[in-house]
Amino acid sequence: MVSNTGNPSAAFLVIGDEVLSGRTQDMNVAFIAKSLSEKGVDLMEVRIVPDVVPTIASALNDLRNKFDLVFTSGGIGPTHDDITADAVAEAFSTKLVVNSEAKALIEARAKAQSLELNEARLRMARIPVGAKLINNSVSGAPGFNIGNVYVMAGVPKIFRAMVSEVIPGLPSGKPQLSRTITINRPEGEIAHELGRIAKKWPSVSIGSYPFFKNNASGTTYGSNVVVRGQDEESVIKAEKQIKEFFLN
């Protein structure tokens, strides 16, 4: 799927029983969304799936065929429930083998930290054939890139470090400029005119997000209007028109 901005398109696949059970509040979506947005890559879908090999493989195949780039988080640690590498190998019909480079990284880390180099830690060196490693500056065990898929850790600190490693090498597009206008009136009162302005700027996306504020005199209702687009001039003109109409 090509984004209508001409930018590379992307999907993010979160692998995590802990997110689907509500135990863990996901923090990775917002981070990668912002990072891709700054790079001019359009994040067009996020999926969260459980820790089940065929489910992950099927979602991955669906997304990697639909979008230019796919990122995953979660399931690449040393425990029995870390099965993302198995699922990626299955999706790509390739083998999962001990990668000597990954093994060397894990060995070096174990040595530096005086950790035992056991079977569980070496499990993290199992990488699908044909993949390139993604450096893990936090805890050693690498992520990997195969085809258009980037496989990263779920722990937010490690995920962020890996995203930062990956971003410079991605194809880039033209970032969207985004401006937010806060209007202290409820959406129902600004909707008509806002819709009229939106029609005038087809190259710009205008979103409206209501908010409530509770204060001494009761609840006040307002709207955050977000103007986004690649053409700076249009974004600024649309913003100006909205401000002139609603804030004067």
Add this chain to the structure above:
Amino acid sequence: MVSNTGNPSAAFLVIGDEVLSGRTQDMNVAFIAKSLSEKGVDLMEVRIVPDVVPTIASALNDLRNKFDLVFTSGGIGPTHDDITADAVAEAFSTKLVVNSEAKALIEARAKAQSLELNEARLRMARIPVGAKLINNSVSGAPGFNIGNVYVMAGVPKIFRAMVSEVIPGLPSGKPQLSRTITINRPEGEIAHELGRIAKKWPSVSIGSYPFFKNNASGTTYGSNVVVRGQDEESVIKAEKQIKEFFLN
């Protein structure tokens, strides 16, 4: 798709450019995940898609065919970018019409709050033919239920109120009991034995989630082990075995 627990299965579809752009941190996934978990409904997939009618309709058709229940959030307000009802009508090949009951609710709310009853507010009375309304105790404009799909607002306060309205009427299953054991050792050191215990309890899911703590003496690494299952006896026995092995 039937969950292997025998519980009803569910998917959650988040409709939101603002989440995909990283502007808004989603808070609804964790809320509905917990609510469904308590009800004995297994949340098996979450998707986040942009505010695009055919994209929403296609995701909705995919999910409603795959799972017993589908919940959506976002895009049912009064502004031009609120197009979820249009997408749901398209997915169900039905018409979007002004629903007299929804209109009455919006009229009553406008009257009570001395708000103008304009075209934008009445836009929220457009409901697909065949749908039943979901009460909105926060701001009046209703959500709706059609087939196995429940369409709700994206603003967390309204979303939560609507989820609470919907939950009692859902088919229910046997909730999973969940126990968390915090082990102050890194995953790489507990993985072998944890995997052995997990194999002994096939009816129980055992997940391991690493954590880091920074303190005066440096970083300590630990693991939160989560034991989940429907059979209370097995969960408690597996928990006991993990505690005995790692905490004594």
